[in-house]
Amino acid sequence: MxxxxxxxxxxxxxxIESLQARGWDVCLGLTPAAASWLEESLPGLxxxxxHPVRSQYKRPGDPxxxxxAAAILFAPATFNSVNSWALGLTSALxxxxxxxxxxxxxxxxxxxxxxxxxxxxxxFEQSLEVLRSAGVTVLYGDGGFVPNRPGERRPGGYPWxxxxxxxxxxxxx
Numbered sequence: 742m743x744x745x746x747x748x749x750x751x752x753x754x755x756x757i758e759s760l761q762a763r764g765w766d767v768c769l770g771l772t773p774a775a776a777s778w779l780e781e782s783l784p785g786l787x788x789x790x791x792h793p794v795r796s797q798y799k800r801p802g803d804p805x806x807x808x809x810a811a812a813i814l815f816a817p818a819t820f821n822s823v824n825s826w827a828l829g830l831t832s833a834l835x836x837x838x839x840x841x842x843x844x845x846x847x848x849x850x851x852x853x854x855x856x857x858x859x860x861x862x863x864x865f866e867q868s869l870e871v872l873r874s875a876g877v878t879v880l881y882g883d884g885g886f887v888p889n890r891p892g893e894r895r896p897g898g899y900p901w902x903x904x905x906x907x908x909x910x911x912x913x914x
């Protein structure tokens with residue numbers, strides 16, 4: 742599970758527990774900003790998942806501390822993360838792993854968390870289309886995340902259940 746720095750990231754422990762209840766072994770990757778937001782919770786999140794929480798690339802030669810991914814859920818994904826990923830700008834670990842997942846054909850689901858002002862930028866729709874055309878399941882618009890006005894929260898909160906269901910659907914039976 743990968744997360745960007747958007748308000749729903751503060752709900753990540755409950756989402757991890759939901760995924761674990763569904764039988765998933767969850768590893769947590771964060772953008773550097775999300776790691777900063779959750780800094781005080783990182784040890785507890787590592788204990789919850791049983792894996793180190795990562796936000797930085799490992800050094801060459803260091804062992805990989807995560808098992809191979811069966812699927813990737815990137816939620817919440819900010820405007821910056823979506824565009825960086827679609828453009829192949831992999832300076833953040835989670836963007837790099839998500840970009841590589843396309844080539845490795847790992848089932849990948851992204852659900853943005855952006856406001857209505859950001860989505861008016863022409864690059865955003867282009868980025869979503871690039872990710873869709875690469876085989877990423879994009880949960881945006883009807884049946885996914887619908888943007889809210891700047892500074893407002895979505896009524897009913899972030900639609901985590903849609904994202905969890907989509908990851909299972911992407912992997913199949």
